[in-house]
Amino acid sequence: MCELLGMECNVPTDIVFSFSGLALRGGVRGPHADGWGLALYEGRAVRTFLEPAAAANSKLAAYVRSHPIKTLLAIAHVRKRTRGPISLANTHPFVRELWGRHFTFAHNGTVRGVKRHKLTRFHPIGTTDSEYAFCVILNRLERAFPGGYPQDRAKLHRAVARIGKELGESGTFNFLLGDGEQMFARCATKLSYIVRKAPFEKATLADEDLTVDFAEVTTPRDRVAIVATAPLTRDERWTIGRPGEMWVFRRGQLAATLRS
């Protein structure tokens, strides 16, 4: 099992505080020492930092923490290998271009039956069930919306939820999916979120004595949605997902909740 972290905001925000909490679980506090990745959007394009090694001791992860890049949408992952060897190709998040934008995907769980699904346009590079499932999602979306990125966002939400439900029937399918404009977060077994907004308060990481006073680093109009496998802070009220629930975050707020 792995740990997921997503951030979706209405103003460019750095993910350092939350990523620090996640990175700790990548090898020091947690068993997720088999790789980590961080994807940061700029518009419809994403850049990724990937390493098939523990985040906790990573010099690249330390670099990322000490040189924050602000973004409206970020997806991060620390990996505890279940299926597929440790390699760059098997390191989440995975990225593909569809409709002239990057889609980014990270998964927690195992979807055993997924390789029964036939692939068309998108093919995995590595050997994980996770990347395969991502390819299935994109193949389905492309077929469902031949005209390109749907203007009607609710249709896209329903399509992602439907595919998530179907693939989730043959395994554990907690995932984060970003498209540069919104973030989909599906809970199969374990996922939680919080939306930070005014009045901002202090928060302390659950796994370390690191506190941030968000009032000092934000403006009253900021809204920041954070999704994580487990709550990252010990003094905030996180919403815990129910099995089969999918959230959509847009402009720093919960835009939709779909249940299957």
Added chain:
Amino acid sequence: MCELLGMECNVPTDIVFSFSGLALRGGVRGPHADGWGLALYEGRAVRTFLEPAAAANSKLAAYVRSHPIKTLLAIAHVRKRTRGPISLANTHPFVRELWGRHFTFAHNGTVRGVKRHKLTRFHPIGTTDSEYAFCVILNRLERAFPGGYPQDRAKLHRAVARIGKELGESGTFNFLLGDGEQMFARCATKLSYIVRKAPFEKATLADEDLTVDFAEVTTPRDRVAIVATAPLTRDERWTIGRPGEMWVFRRGQLAATLRS
């Protein structure tokens, strides 16, 4: 105009020496201060470091130089903006998945007419003619080889050369294209290469007093092909490309030369 750098080897090699030479041209010695990118393969997967800012002063570029990652295939680029604003989406190299492998592309020049070509599967995320041309190449390759990555490499070489010639007719189309197994290097106006192999000697960067003794960092079986817009060293014999020539490098040697 931009500067290209490619490396293709038979044993994992770090690109730090050559990348240092390139990075100097990205803002200090050269006018290419509008972005830089470095793509490093691990098997069929690539990781990229991208920054829409000058390489010469970049902390990320400094990080990459001081934490070398060995690879069999690397493509780097420093950008002097000609078309398309400075942004992550417009920063080379560009990456797409085709046939379950990453293709990576960097371009030097301007291909004005390229947007006349209809796109099918692959679409640009940014606004450069370069990324558009890359999408045209991949759309054509996918159509030409419906069975996937061709077993007959010569057919793939000819297909890439043919598309290169066609797109090159409406502009300047120097490019590097990697597929995880080989590197295609097309010269429209300016490109050069060298294959370093035993007996290895010393080399000094053209733009800085930085010397490396390759005999100290290699074994007698190593072969390293380096391609660059302009020779990066002043004491080695580079082969200068002719207009319309395309080289293919595989396992550290020149595997094919195609002329159009």
